[in-house]
Amino acid sequence: MSLEDNVEWQLADLVDAIAAEVDRAEDTLALKSYARKMTFAIKKIALDAEVTLRRDPDGRLFFRAVDPGQDTDSLLKLDFAQVLESQMSGLRRALDDTTNNAPLPSLPGITAPEILALNSIGIYSVDDLLRYTRTASMLAEVSRKAAIPETRLRGWRGMPYISVARPDRAPPGTTVVLEGGNLGLVRPAGAVVMFHGREAEVLEWSPSRLTVQVPMEARGAGLVFVVVGSQPSNVLAWESTVPELTVEDLRLSEEVLLADEPFDVQAILANPGGLATPGFAVQWSVDGTPLPEEPHGPLQPGQRSSESSTRRQLLLGEGVHTVRFVADPGGTVPGEDRARRTFLRRVQVRPRQSLALGDFRQVQRLDPLRAGPQEASSVLGLVFRGLGRREGPQGEAVPDLAEAWSAPLPVDVGGTRRYAVTVTLRGDSRFHDGTPVTAEDVRFTFQRMRELDSPWRPWAARVLDVTTVGRQVTFLLEAPDALTPLLGAGIVPRATYEPNPDGFGLLPVGSGPFQVETFTEDAVGLRAFRGYFRGAPRLDRVTVALVPDLDRLGERLEQQEILAAVMPYDGAWYERLRDLGEWQLTRVVSPDGQELLHAQSPLLLERKAEARDFGAAAHLWYLRG
Numbered sequence: 308m309s310l311e312d313n314v315e316w317q318l319a320d321l322v323d324a325i326a327a328e329v330d331r332a333e334d335t336l337a338l339k340s341y342a343r344k345m346t347f348a349i350k351k352i353a354l355d356a357e358v359t360l361r362r363d364p365d366g367r368l369f370f371r372a373v374d375p376g377q378d379t380d381s382l383l384k385l386d387f388a389q390v391l392e393s394q395m396s397g398l399r400r401a402l403d404d405t406t407n408n409a410p411l412p413s414l415p416g417i418t419a420p421e422i423l424a425l426n427s428i429g430i431y432s433v434d435d436l437l438r439y440t441r442t443a444s445m446l447a448e449v450s451r452k453a454a455i456p457e458t459r460l461r462g463w464r465g466m467p468y469i470s471v472a473r474p475d476r477a478p479p480g481t482t483v484v485l486e487g488g489n490l491g492l493v494r495p496a497g498a499v500v501m502f503h504g505r506e507a508e509v510l511e512w513s514p515s516r517l518t519v520q521v522p523m524e525a526r527g528a529g530l531v532f533v534v535v536g537s538q539p540s541n542v543l544a545w546e547s548t549v550p551e552l553t554v555e556d557l558r559l560s561e562e563v564l565l566a567d568e569p570f571d572v573q574a575i576l577a578n579p580g581g582l583a584t585p586g587f588a589v590q591w592s593v594d595g596t597p598l599p600e601e602p603h604g605p606l607q608p609g610q611r612s613s614e615s616s617t618r619r620q621l622l623l624g625e626g627v628h629t630v631r632f633v634a635d636p637g638g639t640v641p642g643e644d645r646a647r648r649t650f651l652r653r654v655q656v657r658p659r660q661s662l663a664l665g666d667f668r669q670v671q672r673l674d675p676l677r678a679g680p681q682e683a684s685s686v687l688g689l690v691f692r693g694l695g696r697r698e699g700p701q702g703e704a705v706p707d708l709a710e711a712w713s714a715p716l717p718v719d720v721g722g723t724r725r726y727a728v729t730v731t732l733r734g735d736s737r738f739h740d741g742t743p744v745t746a747e748d749v750r751f752t753f754q755r756m757r758e759l760d761s762p763w764r765p766w767a768a769r770v771l772d773v774t775t776v777g778r779q780v781t782f783l784l785e786a787p788d789a790l791t792p793l794l795g796a797g798i799v800p801r802a803t804y805e806p807n808p809d810g811f812g813l814l815p816v817g818s819g820p821f822q823v824e825t826f827t828e829d830a831v832g833l834r835a836f837r838g839y840f841r842g843a844p845r846l847d848r849v850t851v852a853l854v855p856d857l858d859r860l861g862e863r864l865e866q867q868e869i870l871a872a873v874m875p876y877d878g879a880w881y882e883r884l885r886d887l888g889e890w891q892l893t894r895v896v897s898p899d900g901q902e903l904l905h906a907q908s909p910l911l912l913e914r915k916a917e918a919r920d921f922g923a924a925a926h927l928w929y930l931r932g
Contacts, residue, residue, distance in 0.1 A: 315369040352387040366427030408434040424453040467535040476546040485517040503529030548581025552634045554650035565659040566625040574632040576612040592631040661848040665872035672812025675797030679762030688922025691797025691817035697919040715787035732778045736840040739822040746775035751801040766792045820926040845929040876902040
């Protein structure tokens with residue numbers, strides 16, 4: 308054989324050639340078997356051929372035997388063996404099989420890209436398509452490799468298929484239309500439609516459309532398919548949707564519940580199902596006693612309720628109580644998991660710890676920028692905190708809202724020596740409204756102290772500039788110690804102060820251990836701020852009575868209406884209280900030179916009368932017994 312005769316061939320050509328040779332060989336063996344009265348047969352043929360391999364742009368593979376002396380890494384190994392009659396039965400065509408060896412373009416509606424896609428996986432004729440798609444798994448594999456919908460393949464093959472379900476999600480019992488093809492002119496005997504493994508009731512049947520009723524047992528996501536004769540169709544995803552009422556939680560408005568103080572509880576009610584609910588009722592119960600049912604409107608899929616019936620204000624006594632919320636107690640909304648419609652929570656209610664104080668200094672407003680270091684100090688220090696505080700006998704400055712600060716760094720500004728101090732804020736400090744204390748709040752506070760007619764202004768004027776980066780605040784100062792007198796100034800939130808500077812002091816927002824609840828000319832009512840950065844206060848309420856009349860303030864002490872008071876020092880009152888033997892008395896001189904008397908009951912612990920900053924440790928105050 309010359310090299311010119313060694314041409315490329317396809318595997319199908321080789322198999323056809325070998326099959327022809329086998330046919331001729333079997334004819335010869337049949338004659339010999341007859342002549343010799345013996346049986347001759349070909350049981351197996353093994354062929355190993357060294358070849359080169361090429362793939363053309365259409366995806367077809369071409370082989371060529373190697374020439375003498377040519378090297379290759381491709382070895383084509385073919386094994387032919389006899390098959391049993393039972394094995395052949397699965398490959399024989401039925402008598403009514405209409406497929407043939409016609410070319411692919413003869414298939415109805417096939418497109419050029421679809422022909423190329425089938426060619427790329429070795430399908431060149433209708434007969435090839437038949438052989439490659441004999442089973443459901445083979446159909447799915449051809450569909451995946453050729454990127455042709457399985458419904459198209461089934462249509463060409465004459466097999467039943469469904470292409471769409473309308474609707475594709477609905478409650479059980481809904482009428483659904485399935486569109487497809489090759490389903491039969493009338494419903495064949497034994498033909499069924501399955502939803503989620505349950506047989507559906509067939510209402511109408513035609514070759515391309517079925518109308519069925521979804522079984523009531525079909526729940527959640529699943530599959531739908533049709534069985535015609537012994538042939539199942541492809542499957543479609545279908546979801547049986549129902550409204551689902553779920554009570555996710557019961558949330559309390561307060562971290563600590565106090566006896567005989569109202570608190571709010573909210574049920575987090577949602578509908579994670581696929582359909583809107585109709586209107587329904589809800590019911591609260593406290594300690595096993597049901598309250599009257601309340602109406603609730605329809606709840607849309609994926610929606611959380613915001614209706615008032617999911618919120619309740621309770622007033623409970625000391626002890627452990629059980630609060631329960633039930634959505635749809637009458638069971639009018641369909642759904643399976645009804646246990647999720649109930650939520651029960653046990654709550655601990657403890658007795659309230661309250662402290663009454665007294666102070667002779669009047670308070671016009673609780674604004675730390677307009678009040679000086681000494682004005683209303685027994686109140687301001689409980690509500691506001693500064694960057695630092697004074698501690699110890701020498702009054703050493705230590706960080707408070709600040710985490711740390713740098714030593715003064717000399718800098719040259721236009722030929723003048725200035726000093727820079729960088730303060731790093733704590734990362735866990737928050738204002739009473741829950742917002743974090745930021746570097747911008749500090750910058751704003753110092754800017755306002757320079758602009759307002761504030762007692763802090765003489766010191767603030769020595770701060771020439773304030774810049775911020777992240778949690779760091781850098782102060783440009785006239786002198787190394789210019790920041791020290793300002794460390795105790797209360798920091799205010801810019802977002803609250805700036806829009807209403809004149810009204811801020813009437814209902815202020817600080818970062819101290821207590822927040823203002825009520826404010827009149829006679830008293831300031833404070834409640835514990837559980838988010839205080841040094842720890843939640845032990846006391847729940849503190850009331851500071853504002854009593855400028857010394858005798859009236861002293862009388863309230865004697866009657867133990869208040870357990871501690873700050874009053875101007877008076878020798879007669881000092882002796883009068885001392886003689887009672889019920890008060891701890893401390894005589895102090897304030898930084899502005901005023902002589903003060905601190906009177907305190909021994910029942911009040913952790914409040915140090917000699918402390919320079921009462922508010923710093925106010926979260927530790929508690930009452931004995």
